[in-house]
Amino acid sequence: MAAAAELEDFPEGGYRYLKGVFQYSGGVTALPGYAIERMVFPEALPLAEGFEAIAAHLAALGRPLAALCACELRSPAPFSEAGFEAFNRHYAGTLERWGLARGERNPVARTNVCPLVRVPAAPAFHAFSYTVETGDAPGQASFVVSGGGEARDGQASYREGMVRLGDTSREGLREKLRYVMGEMERRTTALGFGWADASAVQAYTVHDIGALAFDEIVRRGELGCGLTWQLTRPPIVDMEVEMDLRRVRCERLWSRP
Incomplete structure (x- = not known):
């Protein structure tokens, strides 16, 4: 379980975050008096255009x-x-200009x-999430946990931290899933929630986890919300x-103004 000291309030944004790395936090949850909403782009928007759309949407909401x-x-x-390091520095640059990222800390x-x-x-x-004020009504329990793969923390490189590096056998994937599930549990618990709270x-993954999904994910998490399996690769070479x-x-679904 993560220590409470890993959580930090970001009152100017109406949320608190789980400390992570300079490119992203481990996750966020709304502070009292706020709730989190999500906006999905029907078609992926290039990074700069996406940031412009986000800024416009937030401005329209006040x-x-x-x-x-x-x-x-x-x-x-x-x-x-x-390449990932270079991309992250570019991405985080906008968050720094917006006053969100501060040095090596990033609440998003x-x-x-x-x-x-x-x-x-x-x-x-593809999408973004943001906080809104709930007025006199109490804030609603809402959270977002950042994506995480099978690279253990504390290693000199992602590759050195990979669980069962290069092993995409059923047992290799099983061990990877178990590690990732454990990390999702750690982050979710640190934010004050559990699997049952997820919507x-x-x-x-692009690998066939069909035979593993029930035991390793759905049953372990007792997922009443079910599981969405997206055929995508994680962002680092050799992560599965x-x-x-x-x-x-x-x-909500975004539409052009």
Whole structure:
């Protein structure tokens, strides 16, 4: 279980976050008096255009840029570790200009995966989440857990931390899933929630996990919301499995102004 000290309030955005790395936090949850909503782009928007759309949407709601609390990205193909570092610095630059990211700390949650179909030409936005005020009504329990794969923390590189590196056998995938499920549980628990609180759980992999999904994911998490399996690759070369989960007040489909 994560220590309470890992959580930090971000009052200007109306949420608290689980400390992570400079490119994203481990997850976010709304502070009292706020709730999280999610907006999905019907077609992936290039990164710069996506940020412009987010800024316009928040302005129309009368919310500050700091209300952005989670980003869902789609990339053309997995990055090398050096390529991922360069992309993350570019991505985080906008969050720094918006006053969200501060040095090596970044409150915004994130998932970034690589689809097999409708592949974007460059990294693009699939969806984003943000906080809204709930007025006199009490805040609603809502959270977003960042995507995470089978690379153990504390290693010199992603590759060195991979569970069963290069092993996509059934047992290799089983061990990867078990690690990823454990990390999702750690993050969700640290935010003050459990699997039963989730309204959506996603598994991202191009490998056949059909025979493993019930025992390793659905039954382990007692997922009343079910499981969405997306045929995508995680964003790092040699990573095979990623997951995320959320509970938001509502979800909307974006349309051009």
